[in-house]
Amino acid sequence: MSMAYIAQPEQQQQLEWLDGGTLAMLLDGKATNGQLMIGRFDVAEGEAPPYHTHTKEDEVFLLIKGTALVWCDDEEYELSEGGVVFLPKQIPHGYRITSKKADLLMINTPAGIEGMFRETGRDKATPRPADFQIKPDPGIADKYGNIIVGPPR
Template sequence: MQQEQLVMHRPGTGRGTWAMQSLFEHLLEPEQSGRLGVALVTQPPGVATPLHRHDKEAEAFYVLEGRLDYQAGEELFELYEGCFIHLPTGLPHAFRIRGDTPARFLALTAPAGLLHLYDEVGLPASELRLPGEDGLAPEVEIPKWMEVGPRYGLTVVGPGIPE
């Protein structure tokens, strides 16, 4: 088992990745704690995932700003500032960012390795902001998800939440 490290970040000092037209600021990396991965995620309105499951990780999200529709199994939730959701390993889920402003939330994974998936399909962020023209277009990124996702135990099992 790897040695855990003490980690402290001041605001805006985490390593950034642009994926899913979003910013993932890595706060706790797999190499620092094999048990837990943490990212501060900013996603623009309209971003959505297909219904999918993770066969290796449980996930949890704490919403800081914005609004998300979240499907977990057969249930649909509206998440907003202050809401928390925990998704056990293997539970199919999907989300869509709603409203006119970006959503910001803490994303936690246990174990920690899932955050490297975003690194493989996305780009290193040149700044801690949402990507613009300097990010990857969905038609470029989606085939990467389909190729890389299975190595991380990510399986698409259905369509996403409709607009």
């Protein structure tokens, strides 16, 4: 049974992410009875995950601010501020931020992939080890049904 869930910004988990970016976990499977995960990235130019495929969830992302290149099944697209992308599971994809800063909303359904982000990133509420680096890990990605099929583009 689903219940209403409300969280103010200060209650949302903040993860350190690729290239010094931040991923705010807005909703996860625990809050949505496994139905939905929503995250909001605050990232800089050049941020790009490996080219990958989701095996368990569909993904939507909305570029609130900034610009990006998006690859979907080897086709390249330019995404401008306000642009939205729907990526069904099993479709290889990736992106690269091309503006100085970007604000990107990501939605995955069903939930579950947030575990990969939490294992790969670092909760900003915890002390940061001096040698800490965020690197995509194919083993952790595979554990959550996210298959890395190539390097970032």
